[in-house]
Amino acid sequence: MSSQNLKLSDIAEALGLSKTTVSKVLNGYSDVNALTRKKVLDYVNKVDYKPNSQASFLRTKESKTVALILPQFNHEFFNSIFEGVLKNVQKSDYTLFVGCSNESSETEKELIAHYLRLNVEAIFISISQETTSFEALKSIQENEKILVLFDKIEKTILCPKVVIEDRKAAFSATEHLIKQGCRQILHFRGAYLPQISVDRYLGYRDALEAYQIPFDKSQVFLCEYGNEKEGYYAAKKVIESGMKFDGLFAITDLTALGAIQYFKLNKIKIPEDVAVVGFGNWKLSSFTFPSITTINQPGVQMGEKIFEVFLKEKKAKKEGLNPENETIKIPSQLIVRESS
Amino acid sequence: MSSQNLKLSDIAEALGLSKTTVSKVLNGYSDVNALTRKKVLDYVNKVDYKPNSQASFLRTKESKTVALILPQFNHEFFNSIFEGVLKNVQKSDYTLFVGCSNESSETEKELIAHYLRLNVEAIFISISQETTSFEALKSIQENEKILVLFDKIEKTILCPKVVIEDRKAAFSATEHLIKQGCRQILHFRGAYLPQISVDRYLGYRDALEAYQIPFDKSQVFLCEYGNEKEGYYAAKKVIESGMKFDGLFAITDLTALGAIQYFKLNKIKIPEDVAVVGFGNWKLSSFTFPSITTINQPGVQMGEKIFEVFLKEKKAKKEGLNPENETIKIPSQLIVRESS
DNA sequence: CTGAAAGCGCTTACAG
DNA sequence: CTGAAAGCGCTTACAG
Numbered sequence: 225m226s227s228q229n230l231k232l233s234d235i236a237e238a239l240g241l242s243k244t245t246v247s248k249v250l251n252g253y254s255d256v257n258a259l260t261r262k263k264v265l266d267y268v269n270k271v272d273y274k275p276n277s278q279a280s281f282l283r284t285k286e287s288k289t290v291a292l293i294l295p296q297f298n299h300e301f302f303n304s305i306f307e308g309v310l311k312n313v314q315k316s317d318y319t320l321f322v323g324c325s326n327e328s329s330e331t332e333k334e335l336i337a338h339y340l341r342l343n344v345e346a347i348f349i350s351i352s353q354e355t356t357s358f359e360a361l362k363s364i365q366e367n368e369k370i371l372v373l374f375d376k377i378e379k380t381i382l383c384p385k386v387v388i389e390d391r392k393a394a395f396s397a398t399e400h401l402i403k404q405g406c407r408q409i410l411h412f413r414g415a416y417l418p419q420i421s422v423d424r425y426l427g428y429r430d431a432l433e434a435y436q437i438p439f440d441k442s443q444v445f446l447c448e449y450g451n452e453k454e455g456y457y458a459a460k461k462v463i464e465s466g467m468k469f470d471g472l473f474a475i476t477d478l479t480a481l482g483a484i485q486y487f488k489l490n491k492i493k494i495p496e497d498v499a500v501v502g503f504g505n506w507k508l509s510s511f512t513f514p515s516i517t518t519i520n521q522p523g524v525q526m527g528e529k530i531f532e533v534f535l536k537e538k539k540a541k542k543e544g545l546n547p548e549n550e551t552i553k554i555p556s557q558l559i560v561r562e563s564s
Numbered sequence: 565m566s567s568q569n570l571k572l573s574d575i576a577e578a579l580g581l582s583k584t585t586v587s588k589v590l591n592g593y594s595d596v597n598a599l600t601r602k603k604v605l606d607y608v609n610k611v612d613y614k615p616n617s618q619a620s621f622l623r624t625k626e627s628k629t630v631a632l633i634l635p636q637f638n639h640e641f642f643n644s645i646f647e648g649v650l651k652n653v654q655k656s657d658y659t660l661f662v663g664c665s666n667e668s669s670e671t672e673k674e675l676i677a678h679y680l681r682l683n684v685e686a687i688f689i690s691i692s693q694e695t696t697s698f699e700a701l702k703s704i705q706e707n708e709k710i711l712v713l714f715d716k717i718e719k720t721i722l723c724p725k726v727v728i729e730d731r732k733a734a735f736s737a738t739e740h741l742i743k744q745g746c747r748q749i750l751h752f753r754g755a756y757l758p759q760i761s762v763d764r765y766l767g768y769r770d771a772l773e774a775y776q777i778p779f780d781k782s783q784v785f786l787c788e789y790g791n792e793k794e795g796y797y798a799a800k801k802v803i804e805s806g807m808k809f810d811g812l813f814a815i816t817d818l819t820a821l822g823a824i825q826y827f828k829l830n831k832i833k834i835p836e837d838v839a840v841v842g843f844g845n846w847k848l849s850s851f852t853f854p855s856i857t858t859i860n861q862p863g864v865q866m867g868e869k870i871f872e873v874f875l876k877e878k879k880a881k882k883e884g885l886n887p888e889n890e891t892i893k894i895p896s897q898l899i900v901r902e903s904s
Numbered sequence: 905c906t907g908a909a910a911g912c913g914c915t916t917a918c919a920g
Numbered sequence: 921c922t923g924a925a926a927g928c929g930c931t932t933a934c935a936g
Binding site for chain 1: 614616619622646650681
Binding site for chain 2: 905909912
């Protein structure tokens with residue numbers, strides 16, 4: 225059953241042909257007699273021969289590998305992206321390397337260098353929170369490899385990108401609160417730099433403006449890492465300040481959850497006293513009490529798109545066309561639950 | 565900054581040495597003059613040269629790659645394992661391929677064939693639920709690659725294994741229920757085949773026996789996939805049967821959660837009327853209401869061990885020693901929460 | 905201690 | 921339409 229030890233010369237010998245001819249058939253060259261082609265194809269199929277990819281690479285420089293760099297482990301959204309990418313990779317003849325920067329700029333740099341050395345054809349990356357210099361990312365393109373950015377992108381880098389329309393999504397989250405009757409809406413925002421965090425903040429402001437609710441910057445609190453603890457302490461600050469509020473749009477479900485926990489401790493009713501919307505549709509958000517209204521990010525779909533856009537880009541490159549560098553926007557959905 | 569285009573011959577030329585000598589230094593051969601060695605090392609460091617791995621492979625057959633095959637996407641435990649493996653891989657000069665069988669025997673087979681073709685040095689796999697024939701797994705060893713099984717293992721295959729002591733863990737989960745005063749303890753068990761599912765069932769029985777509580781097979785319900793829906797419907801069956809019960813040990817946190825949801829709907833109080841223990845310590849189990857008592861499976865640690873045991877095995881093989889084929893047992897912990 | 909040469913398994917420009 | 925030959929970037933047995 226195993227084709228492990230078969231090589232081109234074995235096939236050629238078995239068929240009484242040259243390695244050249246066999247190789248030509250395998251690579252789809254047209255200058256081969258139809259009967260010869262069939263003979264080769266049949267035999268190759270029968271013995272399940274596949275060329276050694278390392279040897280092919282040495283000649284063609286096509287490694288048939290791509291690398292995915294995620295910023296966090298065990299993060300539902302990034303895992304869905306991984307799932308989507310892998311699904312499409314497994315349908316193709318490519319192989320996927322996966323690394324994790326753990327939000328470290330240094331690790332990110334090392335991973336990129338490592339993958340470049342392995343001659344991957346492309347690197348798909350969601351930029352680490354820490355990263356402020358984009359040399360490493362640019363080195364991918366300088367090495368003639370394809371770079372695809374997703375989720376945490378950098379606008380100034382010219383390359384294909386796959387993103388959620390965060391600004392729109394944040395708009396609809398905030399709009400939903402307004403339609404529920406909220407007028408004093410808090411926003412627990414993410415770090416200042418990442419585009420997604422900025423966009424969600426802007427979407428929040430857009431909605432206030434659209435409904436002529438005055439923006440008050442004291443209603444915005446920083447939750448840099450988007451975890452529960454931050455949400456909990458931001459809620460504490462809110463309560464201790466004595467300010468009035470009736471709604472909260474939090475940058476992530478976890479932040480929302482942390483806030484909800486603090487509110488509950490202080491006998492503040494959800495959604496009666498404060499309506500809460502999170503972001504991300506983490507699995508747990510449907511199991512908490514109350515369950516959390518949120519924005520669903522279709523990670524699997526994003527992952528699939530990432531690989532598709534790479535194939536498209538590669539094809540364009542091969543044909544000598546200019547790269548399109550398109551930005552693909554994946555629609556997200558508001559999921560209404562008990563918290564609002 | 566980039567070493568992408570440097571090759572051995574460039575280094576050799578720059579230093580006025582032969583490729584042979586440079587290569588010897590890089591590979592740690594001893595028959596090189598100390599000064600020459602230093603000269604090479606310094607230069608190689610300076611220009612950050614690393615040999616092309618595909619070319620090295622062609623000669624040495626050491627690909628410096630390993631593959632991890634997970635049975636499920638977006639599964640916290642498996643993601644932790646992935647995290648642990650990747651952590652150790654990223655510390656080494658290896659690269660990790662990751663695939664997902666999606667519990668399909670067919671996909672599993674294809675992935676194994678694919679990775680064998682890529683000449684990985686080892687495959688780490690948690691066997692898919694569906695798999696009943698182990699030819700594909702054995703082909704890994706027939707191809708002289710190292711096989712490491714983890715979590716869902718097959719006892720009859722001789723290879724290194726990394727597992728949770730499921731039987732012991734299930735014992736302590738059940739024992740905890742008994743100590744809380746439960747005497748009529750239900751078990752929502754997993755599928756009949758997987759060792760982990762069998763072991764958890766046996767641990768449950770061990771505990772009953774140890775405390776002289778008669779085992780009653782009508783208290784055991786099948787939840788093949790360990791998801792919420794199954795837990796929900798198993799709980800429904802229990803209630804509809806009218807049987808008495810005061811405790812439940814469920815094969816996974818999700819199963820426990822499903823059961824809890826049904827109990828809550830039927831005004832059965834947790835833990836007063838029925839104490840519930842899950843398995844796995846999924847993130848959500850601490851956020852549900854009530855939060856769920858569970859068994860923590862240290863996935864990251866398991867993942868780290870998997871890679872360590874591979875390195876050990878490889879070393880033994882290289883030195884011509886017999887493989888140890890040890891089974892590494894990772895201890896788990898009972899985490900008591902509101903549900904019990 | 906150093907290096908020339910063969911060869912790993914492929915692909916492709918070229919000749920016929 | 922077919923095939924001999926060169927070469928991708930390494931490593932290593934061998935000669936000196």
